[in-house]
Amino acid sequence: MRRRSRWKPQEKGVKVMNTSEYGNISWFFYVIAAYGSVAASIIVFAISCRRQYCKAQEALKEEGFSADKTW
């Protein structure tokens, strides 16, 4: 007699989760991930603005350009 395989095919397609599946702790993980990514991006953006501005200003000073002639 042929033995039946223990292997079962996985259910394909989108798995819709119930709210109970992500429970009380993991909702916080998702929320913090969303808010954290936005906060981090905003801070990085502000720092990049500052760096771009300071680098340009320093280069202008170092290369001895007059403030009137540079614009």
Add this chain to the structure above:
Amino acid sequence: MTAQLTHTYKRWSRLFVPALVLQLIAWWLGIFWVGTDKDQGDVYRIIFVHVPVAWCAFMWIILAAGFAVFGFVKKKSFEEMDRSAHAAINLGTVFSALALATGSIWGRPTWGVWWDWDPRLTSTLVMFLVCCAYHVLRSFTPDIQSRRNSGQIVAILAAVNVPIVYFSVNIWRSLHQPQTFVRRGGSASSDIGLVLFANLIAMILLTLVLYKMRRTAIAAQESLEAAREGR
């Protein structure tokens, strides 16, 4: 003019911390003050960051196109408008990416997937890619005049996509929910609407400060380029 630039930059960069604090207060209201949703539980709180971020992306891309059109119409202010459009597209790119990221984080617990080729998600991705194309085109065009011309055209193209993204949930069958607050008979309660509005205002103010900082930085950079070319 550099003195004026320094004055403008310092004035706006001083406003960054207060604007960020305002945004943090609005986020606190969204995470801890407002009640839990009866269908989604607490994970719905992502709405207070996802929706303002997406609306800011729309706003800055439309403004970039507005600056571009104004620059083409009024040739005198073409350079000024190009700088404004450049800074606005910078914000549009970052906020489109953030709308995709926060939407994906929200999609995982509610839809069960991080990504789906749904009309709203796909059109937002296209909007983000058009914004990226703007930056690629600018970086690979050495001549400043043609860089400005091509940049302005791509800024206008990016804005064409905004109404497609916005109305995609109404036009096509979508996994994404339809508009909750704009349409009549929306299902959200008034306190959720109020906190969302507070978050939207805080995010607009914060992006306005970031826009002014970026615009001044671009002006300083172009000032340096112009000085080097004139040497």
